[in-house]
Amino acid sequence: MGRTPQRDSKEEKKERRSSITAGSALDKSNEPFSWEDYLRETSSVAASPTCFKQSRIPPSNDFKAGMKLEARDPRNSNSVCIATVMGMMGTRLRLRLDGSDNTNDFWRLVDSLDIQPIGTCERSGDMLQPPLGFRMNASSWPMFLLRTLSGAEIAPASAFKKEPASPAKNYFQPGMKLEAVDRKNPYLICPATVGEVRGQEIFVMFDGWRGAFDYWCPFDSRDIFPVGWCALTKHSLQPPGNF
Numbered sequence: 001m002g003r004t005p006q007r008d009s010k011e012e013k014k015e016r017r018s019s020i021t022a023g024s025a026l027d028k029s030n031e032p033f034s035w036e037d038y039l040r041e042t043s044s045v046a047a048s049p050t051c052f053k054q055s056r057i058p059p060s061n062d063f064k065a066g067m068k069l070e071a072r073d074p075r076n077s078n079s080v081c082i083a084t085v086m087g088m089m090g091t092r093l094r095l096r097l098d099g100s101d102n103t104n105d106f107w108r109l110v111d112s113l114d115i116q117p118i119g120t121c122e123r124s125g126d127m128l129q130p131p132l133g134f135r136m137n138a139s140s141w142p143m144f145l146l147r148t149l150s151g152a153e154i155a156p157a158s159a160f161k162k163e164p165a166s167p168a169k170n171y172f173q174p175g176m177k178l179e180a181v182d183r184k185n186p187y188l189i190c191p192a193t194v195g196e197v198r199g200q201e202i203f204v205m206f207d208g209w210r211g212a213f214d215y216w217c218p219f220d221s222r223d224i225f226p227v228g229w230c231a232l233t234k235h236s237l238q239p240p241g242n243f
Helices: 009-019 035-041 138-149 229-233
Strands: 068-073 076-089 092-097 106-109 177-181 189-198 201-206 215-218
Touching (some): 068 092
Antiparallel strands (some): 201 215
16 A cells, blocks of 8 residues: 555545455555564554454355345345345455445345345245335336346355354453454455444544544444454455555
């Protein structure tokens, strides 16, 4: 990345957005990033794996691009829709709700409660819904649903993994290091620091970026991971902004 954190935040965001293209293989720095060296140089400590709502042994990713599944609409959590796996990285899936477009793609872990096998809704007596912003007339939804599932490759039930349990309480402390999803560029995971702890929430600060990407999240968020998680799951890890 090689940029200094002293730049104007608008310039920072523009440059960061233009330097990495969504859906690509994710640009990796020419300089290797070592957590071991980084923790030593910054005199920091990594948050213990017990702090996170993540499996100690990451689950396998048995999905394939093009597979169909049921997923909660991220913009309307009460609605379950048909989704297609558009891409994968590590144990994460890039999903697109059928009837939506690529501007609303989103990422979920293979052990997320937000995804389930085709047929789950029907068995529980619920109905599959068109996604928010469905591009066709609502009356055409049943026929659209029939067409989109006809001959489609359905994700097997075995691909869906059990969601891990939440930690008993918030064990995070300010200054601890972790890996976190950049919510403005959710295909990226970056080194971050716990800036503050407040009740059931933590403040995630992205190393080397002057606050433009920081956010509060619950301590058991699925968007935060222990140090080394990316390497373990073969997911790209972006180096700090001033690395």
